[in-house]
Each structure stands twice: as structure tokens, then as C-alpha cells.
Amino acid sequence: MTTHPDPVRDTPEAYSAPAQPAEPSPAQPVAPATVPAQPATAVWTEGVDTVPRAGGTPGELQPYTELGLRDDEYDRIRQILDRRPTQSELAMYSIMWSEHCSYKSSKVHLRQFGEKAPHSDRLLAGIGENAGVVQVSDELAVTFKVESHNHPSFVEPYQGAATGVGGIVRDILAMGARPVAVMDPLRFGAADHPDTARVLTGVVAGVGGYGNCLGLPNIGGELVFDPSYQGNPLLNALCLGVLPVNRLQNKAAAGPGNVVVLMGAKTGRDGIGGVSVLASATFDEGSEARRPAVQVGDPFTEKLLIEACLELYDGQLVVGIQDLGGAGLTCALTETAAAAGTGMRVWLERVPLREPSMDPHEILASESQERMLLVVEPDKLDAVLKTCEKWGVLATAIGEVTAPEPDGRPGRLLITWQDHLVVDVPPGSLVDDGPVYARPMREPADLILLQADRAETLPRPADPEALRETVLRMIASPNLADKTWVTEQYDRYVLGNTVLAQPEDGGVIRIDERTGLGVALSVDGNGRYARLDPYNGTKLALAEAYRNVAVTGAKPIAVTNCLNFGSPEDPGVMWQFAEAVRGLADGCLELGIPVTGGNVSFYNQTGAAAIHPTPVVGVLGVLDNVADRVPMGFVPRAGGDHDQLY
Amino acid sequence: MTARVGVVTFPGSLDDGDAARAVRIAGAEPVRLWHGDPELHGVDAVVLPGGFSYGDYLRCGAIARFAPVMETIVDAARGGLPVLGICNGFQILCEAHLLPGALTRNQHLHFRNRDQVLRIESAGTAWTNAFQPGQEVLIPVKNGEGCYVADTATLDQLEAEGRVVARYVGGNPNGSQRDIAAITNAAGNVVGIMPHPEHAVEALTGPSLDGLGFFTSVLKHLVGTPA
Amino acid sequence: MPRVVVDVMLKPEILDPQGQAVANALPRLGVGDVASVRIGRRIEIEFTGEPDLDRAREIADKLLANPVIEDFTVRLVEADETADARS
């Protein structure tokens, strides 16, 4: 999946957005977005919509609004292609230019993570890659990232959570790492609300079902109840991976003539439109009836995918690799080609399908899980296929890397479907040239009132009886109560390297049995603080995660984050977001550790009511020898030389 | 000559590396065996590790039972080869009819991972001779389908023949009948256990070192058996 | 007394990893002529009084199936169907 965009890479200048109205001004229209003289129903008739056909029917109405594209965005597409897009191309642009994939509202703010980042010698891959990679010894590096799967986890809690874990694990795998641990920061509505029982049990079972079956120890997370998450729970999932420094992989589809291989599960109709509809749209009454197709995870296939990929890396059999997540093939094909500046030629009918009746645009948009895209030198193809076969993983050559244009411009992505040319686009136009918005921002009007209502004005327990009652009430609060019911549904032992896990402040994983080298991790966030003061609330989340890592005895070295917010089209939410990013960037500068990656999740709201702004911050630290870790409890020592209290 | 203990990897095995580590810490040589290869490569004993073989779809262990390596293991086990099935391995042994009964969904319907006290009921097996009968050990349990069931006649027979190898103490984590955590076959060479001894072999990563006893037991057993 | 049987199956377009795992295992059992296997749930409901199909449908919709990914059917079955057909 796409991560934060690379802040140093050139992005087209942001559309200047006037403060009013909230909508950014459109670009120069080249062709009219809608051409009259076509019956309104003639959206699409029959057969495959090919590139030549698109050239010959410029006036055909296209459902770009339904796909979430605005008039000016549609016009941009026509401008880029110099014709109307085919149905497949339209699907691809609508996905890649969605908020979820393009970071169009967050890009301008996220740049600070790069600009304010303190220098680090350890960073092998940073923002813009699938996940940031930090070196922790001469031979070893670790990679970690946290990502959200909020909306699917509301619609189908078990599968939403399961595929959330599956997705982040593939991100880590794509960097060349063996995934070695997961964490799961969770937010639910009120603990006593009937729907919380549905969502909580499903999400926890899904996180456990997938992670346990994959053999990844769960070493921590969060469990928070607050009514603001009632119609929009948060499922964030973090994965940690370990790799030898020289096994680092990248996604660039380099080397014209190389073979493009699709690996893993067959492609089905699951999650089609998921990125645009599920991940970006607001929940409303209609969504329950709309019953969108959600993805179903198959952790068994993912386990085989992991083992097969690691064997391919170790055999130095791949040139480039990219996981398929949201936006499926569309994202993987365009990102790998754009990263190398090459072109690509893909025969779409070679993609193994679960349902033979799928249309090209459905194949391109499908979010079927447990798939990876490989770029392989032709003489290594046999070895790749053999390894995949050994692990029982499907692998199919579906295309070829092609050369950049003779004049040095990047190559084009050409996709055919049974000899019909259905896509002919510059891959970079989908990945890097998407719209960028400087959305209007305004401090929420109620903030002053909220801040004026200070905690000091609350009644204080004045006598022992009241004090007792307060203590009992606090103990009974779901947010403070024991979390064992959740955490014991997760395997913390598998892989045999878990040194600390829940209920410790931070998880600690040994990554080198020989030397005892290990890493510590903590994820933290506090939506209530962030609601009151997003700038300082985010700093506090960072500070908490930093402290939790430090108290294990580890030295914090890197930060990841998942920014869960309401609609970016709401100036109040956008302000919260901007403040949170500024807070995190400033906090990291003060603490001297870089943000190495993360994820933005917008549109977390029910109707017009946004969730509390919820930046979740993960900090990673390094321990030269995990034997030196500091556990939370007192350690009785032989000879009475016990721990001292200070 | 150190003993060679095979650890089978099925597609979906998860604790295979941990079982191999435990074998090594116990002082034997772990030998990795592959589900698709019927050869046992001359190993002296076999561990079927925990995990979700074939995704544990359908029923846990149901598909793994048909792996080529299992045919050889079933024959060899009948001939006396020591075999330890841990968690998923236990499920596979039941599905393969090397052990009686079945492992079903935990009664509370949740996966449960906790540190569990067990009482060793039988120290007469190839895998428990390092323990004292009645000894209590602390070993992690982690499973979703660990509830042991069998008909009354089978349970009575297991009890009568001293084939209940370990029982849960201080709370039954999954609803197993008669608190059964581990059983053995009549000959005592095949043992199935739900909790994970391989996760209690290092002070840093386990709740105790009690799990080592299972692996040192088989070494002791092998020394006593002529090759 | 007849029972109500609710069959819950994944919608056809939804991945069925269980069925797939079984289908992939069959060749090893010497079975080569199976095109596909789908696995769902069969739920038998016994009522205290008369079996109530509408009530069963309501239970299925609310509790037994997730309509996002599953379809269900509800039908009356004579008490001895299972016994009869027992192979």
C-alpha cells in the first residue's frame, strides 16, 4: 500500500484553495466534463471499453462522480490522456486519486515529517516506501509500520480486522523482512452499548484469528472505549519485521524485459470499490443496506506467501516486489513502474481469477487479499515459479517491464484484455500526479468552550467514603480495567522470541538469538487529549510511546504513526489534523527521532459527527541485549538483593 | 552420538522453529522434516509442532493427517518411534488415530493464551520420564480448539491404563473432559499435549523452564532403547 | 416435532478459504473429479412449540448470518431427516 508520500519528491503545486467555499477551485477544464447529446443512460453499453473506442467516443457519459471523482479531477484525467479514459482507466484513476491512496488532503502537511526530521544514520528506507527501515546492527535492520482498517472493521468486524492485520504484514514482507510481531491499537464505542459487543468481539477475534494463524506474536496494543467511536471504531494494526541489511527489497520495476509475476491468491470480486467506498466514504444509514463487498482473509495463504517470499529474497530471485493492498493490481502495477520510470505491458487475462466473469476494471480494482507483485529477470523465472510451487503458492507471469520513452520520459503502462487495449496511461500520473489540496482549516468553534470547562472544576472526593467510591468507579471503568479478556485471545509466545508483552508498558522482541539484540515497541494515543489540544495531544501520545519504550531499557530510535481523523472537507477536522501533524513533527524533532512511515485515515465519522481526532503513535527502540530489559514487576533476586523503590 | 529429533513442518506450522530450538537446548540435534517428503531421514524421534496446518480449515489436523510424511510417521510410531504432538500436533495424532478421542472448540469459544499449571500424571512415557509423577509444571497454553473429548468408555480406559499424561490444575482453560491436557498411546511412545512445552525452555522468553523436561525425557528414553 | 434448519453459506463472490483448502486436499485422497467445495454452516433450531419459520428467519438475519458476506436459507425439516439419510 501507499504510505505517506515522499515529501522530497516533486509534487505538483497544491491547488490554491480559497477559504470559502470549502471546495478547491477546479483546474482549467480541457474537455467539458459532460458532453450533451448523449442519453443520460448511455453510461456504458456492452463489450470491452478499449482505448481506440474511448478515442472515438469522446462524448460518452462516464460515472466519475459515483466513483468519487470531482469534475476538475475528471478533467485532469482527460487532459493527461488527451481523450476520455476507458472504463478501466477511470476505475484506476478513481482509486489512485482517492483520499486513501493519494493523500491529497494530507500531503501538504505530512511534508513536515521529512523537513523537520532529525538526521539519522540508521534510516535505510523512509517515508514513501512500504514501510520505514532502520538499521539496528551491522547485519540487521528492522521495519515497522502501523495502518488502519477502520471502516471494514465496522461493516464486518472479524474479516475487517483480520484483513487489516494481513495488509500491514504484507507491507512489512515487501521490504524484505520476516514479520515477527504485531500490535493492535483499538478504539470502540461505549462498552455497554449493544453494538460494541458485536464490533469488539468480532475485531478481537479477527486480530487474533489472523495473527495467531500467521504465527505472529501479539506484543501489545490499546483498548479504549469512548462514545465518539460508536459508529466508527478504529482498528489500527502494527507489524514489526526483521531483515538482514543486504536483503532490503524495493518496489521499482527496473530492467526492461523483466517479467512481472502475480503471486498468491486468485483474484475475485472482493473489496471492489473498497478503497473508494469503504475506505473513504462516510458511514450513514444507507451503508448498512448497501452491504458492500468486503474482503475475506486467508491467513494460511498469507503464511505460505511469507515463507515463499523469504525464500525468493534469500535466493536473490527478485528485482522488485510490491504487496497488493487497497487498490490491488492498479496500485501495484502503477507504483512499481512509476518508481522505476519504466513502462509495463500487462496481459490481464493471464491473471488467475476466482470468478471467470470478471471485467477488466474489476480485476484491476479487486482487493483480493494475500497477493504480491514481483519483478523477475527472465532467466530466474523458472526458479521463482519452482519456489512458489514448493510452498503451494500460485504464481503467474502476467506482464513485462518495458523501456522508458526514447526521449527519456517514463514509459507507459499498457494493459490488454484478450487482445483489446484497455489501458494506456503514464503510470506516474496515477501515483504522483494526483490532486493535492490545501484544504481550508479552522479551529473548531466549540474548542474554546471545551477548554474552558476545566478538570479543576469537577467535584473532588472530600471524605474517605467519596474517595472510596471514586476509586471503585475508576477501577470499574472499562478504560482502566484489566485487558486480559482481549490479550489472552492473542498468541504472545509463538516464534519464541517474546521477551516482554502485555501487560508490560512496551513489547520487547529478541531479534538475534546469538547476540541477544532486540527491539522494544509501544503504540499510544489519546483522542480526548487530542480533541482538547491536537498539537499537544499528539506530542503527548509520542511522549507516552517514547516513555513506554524507554522504561523497558531500550533506546528509542524511530517513529511510525496512524492518523485517524474525521472528514478532511470539514475545516475543523482539517485544523485538528494539521495541528496533530505539526505536533508530531515538532515532538520528533525535540526528541531527536525520525518518523519513518505511517498512514492517514480520514472520514472517520458517523453522519456529521467526527470521532475524536486520534493520532496513534508507535515508537521503536533498540536493546543491545534483551537480557537487560526492565520488566514492569519487581524482580526478586536470590540472596535478598531485591529491587529498590525510589 | 547425539540423538536426532525430527521436527515436521506442514504448510501452516508455526511453532516448528521453537520446537527445534527446544530440542537443541535439551542437547539433541533437531532435524527438519518436510510434510511432502515421506522420508524420516533416520531420526530417533519426531515432534509434530503447533500451528495451523493447512489453516486448520475444516477441522484442526484433519488435512495434515494425509500428508505423505504422516504415513511414514504412523507406521514408525506403531513400531515404537517416540512421537510428541504439541497442540496442532496433538490434533493431528488424534485425526490419524494414533491417539483416541478428539480436540474440539474451546467451550468458551475463544482462543486462549495463558500460563497454565499442569500436573504430570504419568512419568512412564517416552516424553515424561524426566518428571516425578504428580509434579506440577508451568507451561503456556494457547489454542482455540483444545477441548479434549472422548466417550466415557475411552476416558475410563485412559484413566485405568494410566494414559492420562497431564491434567490442567488451577482452572481448565478450554473445557477438556476430566481436565485432560495430555494423553499417550498404550505403548507410551506417542504423546499428545495441548500446552506448549517448547515455549518454556528459556528464562527470557518463557514462564518457566519446565518444558525442557519433555525433551530431555526423550533423550533419556532413547539412551535406554537399543538403536 | 419438525425442526427448522438454517443453512448459511458465503456469498458466491466471497472467498471461501475453508472450501478451497478441502478442495486442494482431495487429490491427495485420490479424488480428482471435484470441481469445487464450499463450506458453510448448518444450524438446527428446535422450538418449544410449533416451529416458527418467520421467527427463525429473523434469528438468522440478526444473529446467525452476516448479510454482508453470507446468504442464508430457512426451511422446515422433519425430525428424522438426518437419521433417514444417515449413510
Next chain:
Amino acid sequence: MPRVVVDVMLKPEILDPQGQAVANALPRLGVGDVASVRIGRRIEIEFTGEPDLDRAREIADKLLANPVIEDFTVRLVEADETADARS
């Protein structure tokens, strides 16, 4: 093309915690007249050629059901049974 359906249910003497959990949840949905709920598996097998009941029975016996805890029935079902009865 007709399919073969294999229904696998836990033997009556084996505790079915899942069915019990559903039964226990029903009163909260306002359903008071359910005596028992049992949950099993429904497996639909499509053959490449003619559906083969004997073959299906063999598969069920070897793989789909565990005779220690489960009973099964095998039957032919017209392709559109599900669609017909779709509530």
C-alpha cells in the same frame, strides 16, 4: 447441474458450545420459544462430471467428518435449492 451436499453435525452426546451460545443469546433478542440450537457444517461439493454420491460419502467419511464426534448425511441437491428457498 445438481450438487452434493454433506451435512456434518456433532453427535448428540457431544457438547456444542457454539449452539449453546446462540441459544443463550436468543432471549436477549426477544426470542423465548427456542428449545435448542445445534450448529454444524454444510459442505457443497460440485463434481466436474455427474455428481457422485458414493464418492461424496467416501470423502465425507475420510475427511469431512470425524466419526469420533460427528455424524454426517449426504444428499443430492438441485442447483437452485438455495436460490429457491432464499428468504
